[in-house]
Amino acid sequence: MKVAIVSGTVYGTAEEVARHAQARLQAAGFEAWHQPRVQRAELEAFAPQALLVVTATTGMGELPDNLQALYASLRDQPPAWYGLPAAVLALGDSSYGDSFCAAGEQVRELYADIGLREVLPMLRLDASETVTPELDAEPWLDQLAGALRG
Numbered sequence: 001m002k003v004a005i006v007s008g009t010v011y012g013t014a015e016e017v018a019r020h021a022q023a024r025l026q027a028a029g030f031e032a033w034h035q036p037r038v039q040r041a042e043l044e045a046f047a048p049q050a051l052l053v054v055t056a057t058t059g060m061g062e063l064p065d066n067l068q069a070l071y072a073s074l075r076d077q078p079p080a081w082y083g084l085p086a087a088v089l090a091l092g093d094s095s096y097g098d099s100f101c102a103a104g105e106q107v108r109e110l111y112a113d114i115g116l117r118e119v120l121p122m123l124r125l126d127a128s129e130t131v132t133p134e135l136d137a138e139p140w141l142d143q144l145a146g147a148l149r150g
């Protein structure tokens with residue numbers, strides 16, 4: 001199964017976690033693909049059978065800049081991915097209160113709008129609680145692998 005991994009990052013943590021997710025899903029037998037700063041055309045050309053978005057939250061609950069154009073494009077012109085399994089891995093910091101992992105929530109809204117099927121509850125990794133997000137993501141990534149195998 002072809003799994004596209006898209007990352008939204010300001011300082012690089014989400015990109016590191018996305019890279020780790022790619023390696024772990026590959027080890028589990030998936031064709032996992034991750035391109036930092038991916039363009040929509042490249043993503044569609046990969047023809048994903050599942051989508052994982054790994055995103056930080058910035059500003060006051062905003063998507064990182066590198067995800068904004070792709071997000072708007074997919075929202076305004078939905079791709080032919082109706083029913084595709086999908087998941088969100090959100091990085092945030094609970095000290096931001098109500099906007100904790102808000103970018104991840106925006107991605108969940110996008111999934112609902114364009115008809116992607118969330119196969120696992122969103123993972124929230126809290127920078128106030130952990131300095132090892134890659135390791136902390138592993139059990140969830142293994143659950144994701146199980147959910148995608150169905």
Ligand SMILES: Cc1cc2nc3c(=O)[nH]c(=O)nc-3n(C[C@H](O)[C@H](O)[C@H](O)COP(=O)(O)O)c2cc1C
Pocket residue numbers: 008009010011012013014015056057058059060061062091092093094096099100101102127
């Ligand atoms: C300027 C700034 C604003 C942030 N705003 C939020 C926020 O609104 N909500 C949240 O959950 N985390 C927020 N964070 C925390 C980041 O999402 C978190 O540290 C994340 O791990 C950064 O990932 P990155 O290295 O991929 O950018 C903010 C961090 C910075 C530096």
